[in-house]
Amino acid sequence: MHYPFWDQPIGYGVLMATIAVFHVFVSHFAIGGGLYLVVNEHLARRSGDAQRLGFLEKLSKFFALVTLVAGAVTGVGIWFVIGLLAPSATEALIHNYVWGWAIEWTFFVVEIAAAMLYFYGWKRMTARAHLTLGWIYFVAAWLSLVIINGILTFMLTPGRWLVTGNFWDGFFNLTYWPSLVLRTGVCVMLAGLYSLLVASRLEPGDFKAKTVRLAAIWSIAGLVVTMLSQLWYWKAIPAAVTAKALQSMPTPIWFIGISFWLAGAIALGMVVLVAFAPRKLGTSVALVFMALGLAWFGAFEWSRESLRKPYIITGYIYGNGAEVTETENYKRDGYLAQISFRTGDDGADLFRHACRNCHTLAGYKALKPAFDGTDRAFISAIVQGTQHIKGNMPPFLGTAAEAEKLAGYLRERIDPRPLADIYKLEGMALGRKVYDLRCGKCHVLGTASDKSKSLAGQSTEDLNGLLDMAANLGEGMPAFTAEASERKVLVAYLQTLGKGGRP
Ligand code: HEC
Ligand code: HEC
Known part of the structure; x- marks a missing residue:
């Protein structure tokens, strides 16, 4: 840094x-x-x-x-x-x-x-x-x-x-x-x-x-x-x-x-x-x-x-230049404190020094489509849970407040409309999109992280209960913060999983 x-x-x-x-x-x-x-x-x-x-x-x-x-x-x-x-x-x-x-x-x-x-x-x-x-x-x-x-x-x-x-x-x-x-x-x-x-x-x-x-x-x-x-x-x-x-x-x-x-x-x-x-x-x-x-x-x-x-x-x-031996310092003093050349825009600096080496906003390995139609709390949870996501990423070593700042920076640069409007989807197709954005980054279907077996056969009520307490299901698992219409189609989609193959 x-x-x-x-x-x-x-x-x-x-x-x-x-x-x-x-x-x-x-x-x-x-x-x-x-x-x-x-x-x-x-x-x-x-x-x-x-x-x-x-x-x-x-x-x-x-x-x-x-x-x-x-x-x-x-x-x-x-x-x-x-x-x-x-x-x-x-x-x-x-x-x-x-x-x-x-x-x-x-x-x-x-x-x-x-x-x-x-x-x-x-x-x-x-x-x-x-x-x-x-x-x-x-x-x-x-x-x-x-x-x-x-x-x-x-x-x-x-x-x-x-x-x-x-x-x-x-x-x-x-x-x-x-x-x-x-x-x-x-x-x-x-x-x-x-x-x-x-x-x-x-x-x-x-x-x-x-x-x-x-x-x-x-x-x-x-x-x-x-x-x-x-x-x-x-x-x-x-x-x-x-x-x-x-x-x-x-x-x-x-x-x-x-x-x-x-x-x-x-x-x-x-x-x-x-x-x-x-x-x-x-x-x-x-x-x-x-x-x-x-x-x-x-x-x-x-x-x-x-x-x-x-x-x-x-x-x-x-991969983003953070030194493993400095982990404790990052966590204690924050990521920004370790960045020698700061531009005055903290969100941008955090993005550059934590993610930008591997991602762009809208080009190669773009983050915008991964976050379009989601909210700040979700983005912040993903920032803090990068090590759980497919792709073998480094963990975010900054503080929770810095993750919030970075999330705010990203949130301003994505499409804030509901998914249904961005992608013109409805019903099961929309449910699948919600899954891909909010769950599939970490639980890739057909791999070891796939949870569809443990979700199979659960009632609408059970699944709603599960989404209510999503943040407690495991270290790194984000709270479910999407709006009601997206939750509904996601639950319907989750009910089709675990029955063999994707609809
Ligand atoms: C060392 C390189 C590296 C760094 C640093 C890194 N990532 Fe990643 N990231 C990857 C790779 C590789 C993937 C997997 C991409 C794929 O599967 O196409 C990925 C995937 C993702 C995804 C899932 C994309 C999708 O298609 O759903 C998100 C979201 C993400 N990264 C966010 C971040 C954020 C936020 C940061 C900074 C805090 C970050 N990454 C830092 C390499 C990195
Ligand atoms: C940032 C990564 C991440 C995202 C996004 C995510 N999860 Fe998780 N999830 C985890 C982790 C980490 C655990 C705990 C470790 C484990 O059980 O694999 C977990 C655990 C679970 C469990 C408990 C599994 C069990 O067998 O006890 C379920 C069910 C689950 N997630 C479903 C979901 C659903 C549904 C979504 C989308 C709304 C979702 N997850 C989004 C990371 C994530």
Whole structure:
């Protein structure tokens, strides 16, 4: 809370994902490319295969120039964006890993210099010097992964670091090794997929068949390593994190499963390709493989990021920048007291520093539709109960009075009309809407939080009694404050639940 808030009408999750996914693709390409080039150059030189050397030279242009330039630009871009979006988490990463970053950047500079010389040296250097440069390029690139992997995995599973604050405890954390193997596999897979794409544009013939086969073997080997280490990785995450995710975030978990089978499908597709049609591989098929590979990797990265919710650094900093260790101070002195740069509008400041990192009012993950047609007391209860809502949110650490202020701020920005007028609904459809807004945020039907079984078979009177004492049903459960007409249709709707399926 010691930094000003960068308030722009964009969804920060989307902004971060766009630049990070691009950077991650490009940097893994660069590393895998280094290995692919130098290993194949060895083979080609040993057999005196000039055609292959020409092919590799062409490949190296992409790997050395495009990936390094784009990797460097997006890498700086990531620092720029996280500095704006999550300054306190960025500060924590810099403080704890300042030497880690210094080492990483040293490797990166070596990688760039070697890769550029490698590209320019195909015809200007002796074979030996050129190969040596190639190895320097690859090893430096991979070592930069060895370093950054420690910092990336630390954010999800800081482990003993939370207690000791020791550099190495954080660095060699629970997911360090599986993640390193997994990412190395990804590098190999992407290098294979890219060379497959370039090979698909060669004239049909023996050379093409050989090149396609080789590229496919790389992709398959990368995929197999990746699939095995993904299982290992999942096992290495503490059970409490995975259990919470399974319960409150079914979508990313579903994606993890899908991504696993997607990797298998790509590998199988490759085997078929190599066995039956390496000569005729067309560019469109190679593009499909590439798209699937990137989709798999993207799904994995996204699920991994989701697993970390509600934290940026697990157990240390929440997604909105609130420090876990400061919890008692927040509760005692209030949230506002911890915000160094205040604008004079307390409601707006609370919104920015508690919710705005993940939500907008009316755009990405909009809160307006979640609150349209509800009242201030309800909004205040939701603010104070965020940890109960689907999505794995941080708790609101401010005082009850601050929750009221934030609720007032939100209430002024939503549509205050009754739901029937806003959505032009009546009867059961309206009842369902009331449920979705006032109950469904916490009791998602068909999940562990679903209460429809315990509501089934209750009379109108019972249900009205239950709504009267809603605030007493459990810690975090809001009082029922909707108007009489909405209560009536909700009760009717609740009576249809628990009888199998939604009406
Ligand atoms: C770390 C990120 C994060 C923070 C901070 C956060 N939320 Fe959320 N919130 C989420 C996610 C993720 C969801 C689930 C969205 C979904 O299912 O599409 C969610 C869902 C919600 C929902 C339910 C939306 C719906 O569709 O019914 C409400 C209401 C909500 N948040 C309010 C808040 C409020 C109020 C704050 C601030 C006090 C806040 N959130 C802070 C991430 C966050
Ligand atoms: C902000 C989150 C939240 C909202 C919104 C919410 N609840 Fe709850 N509810 C809880 C929590 C937390 C509990 C207590 C823990 C539990 O039983 O899961 C609870 C408990 C209950 C229980 C008691 C269940 C039992 O088996 O004892 C019922 C019934 C219930 N809620 C129904 C509703 C209905 C109906 C609505 C909408 C009018 C609603 N809840 C809205 C969070 C919420």
